[in-house]
Amino acid sequence: MTKEIIPFSMSAGGDNSFHINCKDLEQQKSYAACIHIEKLSKTDPDSLLYQDCFNAINRRSCEALKMRTEEKEAGCSLYYKKRRGVDVGHSKLKDDPSYAIGWNKAGGKLPALPQKQLGQKPSELATKRKPKAEAASTGIDFADVVNVMTAEAKAPPAPKTQTKTIPGESMIDRAKRIMNERKEATV
Numbered sequence: 001m002t003k004e005i006i007p008f009s010m011s012a013g014g015d016n017s018f019h020i021n022c023k024d025l026e027q028q029k030s031y032a033a034c035i036h037i038e039k040l041s042k043t044d045p046d047s048l049l050y051q052d053c054f055n056a057i058n059r060r061s062c063e064a065l066k067m068r069t070e071e072k073e074a075g076c077s078l079y080y081k082k083r084r085g086v087d088v089g090h091s092k093l094k095d096d097p098s099y100a101i102g103w104n105k106a107g108g109k110l111p112a113l114p115q116k117q118l119g120q121k122p123s124e125l126a127t128k129r130k131p132k133a134e135a136a137s138t139g140i141d142f143a144d145v146v147n148v149m150t151a152e153a154k155a156p157p158a159p160k161t162q163t164k165t166i167p168g169e170s171m172i173d174r175a176k177r178i179m180n181e182r183k184e185a186t187v
Contacts, residue, residue: 006080008076010080011031020034021063024052031067041053163178
């Protein structure tokens with residue numbers, strides 16, 4: 001059985017799901033991301049985002065740096081694991097017009113979703129949507145309860161009269177006088 005030779009550039013690709021246990025950062029890191037960080041350390045060494053990685057690279061203690069050197073010597077990718085495909089579940093959402101619009105505008109790799117509803121008005125779409133399940137088995141809608149409570153609790157509006165400042169009156173005295181005037185107006 002022969003082992004497949006994977007091109008050197010594949011290690012830095014987005015479909016490489018190989019991870020390493022980074023001893024410097026004490027966490028698991030994507031090997032492809034580490035390769036890109038190593039390139040960034042040469043082009044933008046002042047970046048604060050990866051300063052811990054840059055320090056490890058400068059100390060030559062970065063595990064990914066050692067692994068990349070091994071790959072360069074071998075002339076092929078040694079640390080490559082093809083990322084498994086992820087089902088985006090578009091088939092479940094294909095009847096939702098907003099999802100179809102977004103998917104088709106983004107240029108998805110999957111077949112185009114139906115656009116027959118694009119020209120319809122929102123009111124037409126609302127009639128075609130499935131009704132939502134009842135919130136509770138009691139049949140009481142929480143929004144209706146809130147609306148009734150707010151309608152009952154409405155306070156009368158404050159009078160829109162302007163009060164004139166009396167010469168020599170302090171701010172506290174004026175506030176008390178305005179408060180008493182408003183109380184008398186609501187009674």
